[in-house]
Amino acid sequence: MPTRSPELLAPAGGPAPFAAALAAGADAIYMGMGSFNARRKAENFTYEAFEAACRTAHLAGARVYVTLNIVIKDREMADALELVRRCSRLGADAFIIQDWGLFAEVRRLMPSIETHISTQANIHDARGVAWCEAAGADRVTLSRELSIDEIAAIHEACPAIDLEVFAHGSICFSYSGICLLSSFCQAGRSANRGMCAQPCRLPYELLDEDGRVISAPGRGRPLCPRDTCTTDLLPRLVDTGAAALKLEGRMKAADYVYAVTDVYRRELDDALAGREPGRDERAGRARQLKRCFNRDFTHAYQDGRSDDDMMSYERSNNRGEVVGSVAGFRAHDPLTKGERMRAQIKGPAGVASLALDAPVGTGDLLELRDDADPDTFLTTLARRDAAAGELLDVEVPRPVVTGWRVRVIRSQEAIDRADAVLKRTVPRKRAVDVRVLARLGE
Known part of the structure; x- marks a missing residue:
């Protein structure tokens, strides 16, 4: 030691x-x-x-x-x-x-x-x-x-x-x-x-x-x-x-x-x-x-x-934490002309169901990525807390495929904790030893 x-x-x-x-x-x-x-x-x-x-x-x-x-x-x-x-x-x-x-x-x-x-x-x-x-x-x-x-x-x-x-x-x-x-x-x-x-x-x-x-x-x-x-x-x-x-x-x-x-x-x-x-x-x-x-x-x-x-041969950006995989996708019917045009190019927007192996918090930024083609990915926000073992539905702007890996790449909890620290008047207090000698009448 x-x-x-x-x-x-x-x-x-x-x-x-x-x-x-x-x-x-x-x-x-x-x-x-x-x-x-x-x-x-x-x-x-x-x-x-x-x-x-x-x-x-x-x-x-x-x-x-x-x-x-x-x-x-x-x-x-x-x-x-x-x-x-x-x-x-x-x-x-x-x-x-x-x-x-x-x-x-x-x-x-x-x-x-x-x-x-x-x-x-x-x-x-x-x-x-x-x-x-x-x-x-x-x-x-x-x-x-x-x-x-x-x-x-x-x-x-x-x-x-x-x-x-x-x-x-x-x-x-x-x-x-x-x-x-x-x-x-x-x-x-x-x-x-x-x-x-x-x-x-x-x-x-x-x-x-x-x-x-x-x-x-x-x-x-x-x-x-x-x-x-x-x-x-x-x-x-x-x-x-x-x-x-x-x-x-x-x-x-x-x-x-x-x-x-x-x-x-x-x-x-x-x-x-x-x-x-x-x-x-x-x-x-x-x-x-x-x-x-x-x-x-x-x-x-x-x-x-x-x-x-x-070595990180596949990618150089933030990998975050793997928290699960895509379990399914449900397409939305395009409602506007813009949505119909985007759907023709990239496919319809919809809801992805995520099978979670780890907890996810409200506001976490999630990445959905195809491991077979690492350049194919999208990001979305978690709108509620979800525990490991749950299915979490998230909005996505285009279709995703079952099996894509899901990661938390930005933790809202970490941001909130740092923000709370920055609001303190004193970032950190220090323990001190104080001895006081008092006499009656002085």
């Missing part, structure tokens, strides 16, 4: 996800400021919002880290250093840095500032970690391709420096996210400059030297990994000695951040206390994660593998 509890580090792409992460129990939150971060398309923070977020986090006992996880050009160095200086004065606890020149200048000019080496720096062995420690870094975020055994070996070789490891979220196809594909495909939208266009998620064909398609069947997206999920491995990750468990998702909405952070908070607390959650609790947590955005889950890297088990 480690000598201290690992920090649960959650993402925030803006004030709403920040409040969600704090309310769900994050020990620390990382966020972007300005344009020197790998998620420039996120909402990020103004200086005023950042100062308020730091104050709120510190009152709750949480820390705040600023990401500067891109390469910095010479002409940008002065502005990047000014951002560090200003954010430090406004309450930042540490800075996550990729660029070695920026790191060296921060250490030289502001040696009291806490510095973390970004995963983008591709530190993947004990020698690299020892070099960072000697250079003055306080923490190293290891490459997410490392196995649990490799993480433990690095900690054993370098026990004096904090190690941060990824526990949940999207995986980049390239090692440590150092990718040039977006720059090549999307007119300079560099992943190393915070503008990744995610071309790895697109369909591709593999051609031979004569231009013939030789793609393997069922591998339309050969560069698209699944998402990491380590809930089943959390006790082992804790035992590696890692100082922080990182949840990916600075582009995700508040309901995602709240749901994922909440599950990992409970999982981590159980692991540290040696508790084993009951079957219903375990199933509920798994369902909560599945009903967040996911491309299906894997922990292949943590197992020391990189194989088909970690």
